[in-house]
Amino acid sequence: MAEKGSEIRLDHVTKRYPGQKAAAVEDFSMVVPAGKIVVFVGPSGCGKTTTMRMINRLIEPTSGTITIGGEDALKIDPDDLRRRVGYAIQQAGLFPHFTVAQNIGVVPGLLGWDRKKTADRVEEMMDLVGLDPGEFSGRFPRQLSGGQQQRVGVARALAADPPVLLMDEPFGAVDPITRGHLQDELLRLQNELRKTIVFVTHDFDEAVKLGDKIAVLGDRSTILQYDTPDAILANPADDTVAGFVGAGASLKALTLLRVRDVELGQAVTARVDALPSTVELGEERFVLVLDQRDRPLRWVHLKELAHAKSLAGAGRPVQDSVTLQSTLRDALEAMVNEGGRAVVTGNRGEYVGTLDLTTVTEVVQRLRANA
Amino acid sequence: MTAERIRFWAQPVAVLLIVGGVLAWVFSSRLTATEKSTLNASSLVKALADHLLMTVVVTAIVVLVAVPAGIVATRPWARWLAPVFLAIANVGQAAPALGVLVLWFLLTGASGGLWVAALPLAFYSLLPVLRNTIVGLQQVDPSLVDAGRGIGMSASGVLWRVEFPLATPLILAGLRTSLVLAVGTATFGLFVNAGGFGLLIDTGYKLNLMKVLVTGSALAAGLALLVDWIGAVIEQWFGPKGLR
Structure with a gap:
């Protein structure tokens, strides 16, 4: 599967609504490189959504050209074009009277895929976004949480x-924790899929976390700065951009580093069905209990271990964990929540290591030294 | 669940008890010859058939006119039609049904019958379905229409697969009201030779035959309640899944 992304090119694109003096989008030119995530970030009403919606022609540009993979988007039938461009919006926009499987199968259906191929594809997609097809395919959107709907x-x-994906504040309506998870997941997906993604948000932190490049937009969708996140953090082009970057730049820099970029520690682990007396702690004071599929369950302290009958109920549960794709900032938050080391999990939720505060402070010091 | 089920079945059971009771009372008593000429199985069945036919035809006209009109009036290129259509339907409902019926009868100059009754009664029953179709389509979340178009559905695809199904609960609620209006006003059908239970009520009143009058009224009321209940059943069965 997985068609890789194609380049999007906008050339002197302008949108002018009849009866309005100022253009909504004025002379917008940009190359969105193939297989990258470009985030449009800017204040409400700056025209970032309008710009994005011209790419799949939900809004027709007044003038200018748009090409996707070298093909002139304005010459393709709009419905055909949109079937070839993925589109995700705030609050998911799921059809409430369609089941999860029907919702996911809409576009394959429009493209005339047969039943079998569509059903297989739906299942594959649900696996990809981490929803168990057996449990969720027959459910209606109302029966899902906000995060699940977004998935x-x-x-x-x-x-x-589709080679190209347009996302209009897709995670804007979920709580911050779920949003963090969804962002991590999008990055994991992108690691595999390498689509070209145009992502619209007004949240600069989200832009820094997700974007390979960020376009900071001002009024009438003028490009104030179009660069990599670290370049914008280090060197905001002007005061407006600097204002958008906001305070706490060194903390924000932590969102540029992923857990996979730093060295992980290891905890003493034990399977949940192991006898407590067989656990060898050595120097450590805690043992991390894993389930049958190696997913972290609980932390058990040395003292509790001595008189626990089984590992299933002893100690306290692992409440917050991070993945290899999580940012160091998320890891820092998990450490504060957990009151110690953060547990790091892999793609299937299996335990891969731990991360402690010393490692993060060392990274921060190194960043400062380099700056 | 059980409370819901009891409420669901209470209406048809009550109708059967009342209608059955009235019929039992009438047919167990001694009937005069005049009474017998109206109160016999074949003429009761004929009145029921006429009444039902009128109701069905009226409802069919209402659906065929009001639903397409409601759809047109919510398309972006014809929004201005909504108030026009609603004003017309409002006139239909505000005017007394009997007056419209008789005026139409006089205008057509015909000898009456089913179709002379059906058209003005449909005009009278139009508003609920029309209004609910318009409101039902208008209250569909615009972001769903946007999502539908955004993933490549055509305008008509969005209408039939998203907007219309999501509007059906309201449309069906309107249909239920229209059905009840139709079955009620169908009692006026006798004035234009279309028969129905109105015939029994009229005969009973004019000839001062209490039993005929009561039978006609009870049957008309029972049928209205039953039709209302059928409307409720349709709402439950044909409404889109996943909304509750």
Whole structure:
């Protein structure tokens, strides 16, 4: 599967609404490189959404040209074009009377795939976004949490394997913790899929976390700065951009580093069905209990271990864990929540290591030394 | 669940008890010859058939006119039509049904019958379905329409697969109201030779035959309640899944 992304080129694109003096988008030119995530970030009403919606022609540009993979988007039938461009919006926009499987299968259906191929694809997509097909495919959107709905929204956008994905504040309506998880997941997906993604948000932190490049937009969608996140953090082009970057730049720099970039520690681990007396702690004071599939469950202290009958109920549960794709900032938060080391998990939720505060402070010191 | 089920079945059971009770009372008593000429199985069945036919035809006209009109009036290129259509339907409902019926009868100059009754009664029952179709389509979340278009559905695809199904609960609620209006006003059908239970009520009143009058009224009321209940059943069965 997985068609890789194609380049999007906008050339002197302008949108002018009749009866309005100022253009909504004025003379916008940009190259979105193939297989990268470009984030449009800017204040409400700056025209970032309008600009994005011209790429799949939900809004027709007044003048200018747009090409996707070298093909002139304005010459393709709009419905055909949109079937080839993934589209995910805030609050997912799922059809409430369609089941999860039907929602994901809409675009394959429009493209005339047969039933079998569509069903297989739907299942594959649900696996990809981490929803168990057996449990969720027959559910209606109302029966899902906000984060799950958003996952279905992403699965629907990806179902027909489009080379290009447009995302309009897709994680804007979920709580911060879920948003963090969804962002991590998008990055994991992108690692595999390498689509060209245009992502609109007004949250600069989200832009820094997700973007390979960030376009900071001002009024009438003028490009104030278009660069990599570290370049914008280090060197804001002007005061407006600097204002958008905001305070706490060194903490924000932590969002540029992923857990996979630093060296992980290891905890003493034990399977949940192991006898407590067989656990060898050595120097350590805690043992991390894993389930049958190596996913972290609980921390058990040395003292509790001595008189625990089984590992299943002893100690306290692992409440917050991070993945290899998580940022160091998320890891820092997990450490504060957990009151110690953060547990790091891999793609399937399996334990891969731990991360402690010393490692993060060392990284921060190194960043400062280099700056 | 059980409370819901009891409420669901209470209406048809009550109708059967009342209608059955009235019929049992009437047919177990001694009937005069005049009464017998109206109160016999074949003429009761004929009145029921006429009444039902009128109701069905009226409802069919209402659906065929109001639903397409409601859809047109919510398309972006014809939004201005919504108030026009609603004003017309409002006139239909505000005017007394009997007056419209008789005026139409006089205008057509015909000898009456089913179709002379059906058209003005449909005009009278139009508003609920029309209004609910318009409101039902208008209250569909615009972001769903945007999502539908955004993933490549055509305008008509969005209408039939997203907007219309999501509007059906309201449309069906309107249909239920229209059905009840139709079955009620169908009692006026006798004035234009279309029969129905109105015939029994009229005969009973004019000839001062209490039993005929009561039978006609009870049957008309029972049928209205039953039709209302059928409307409720349709709402439950044909409404889109996943909304509750």
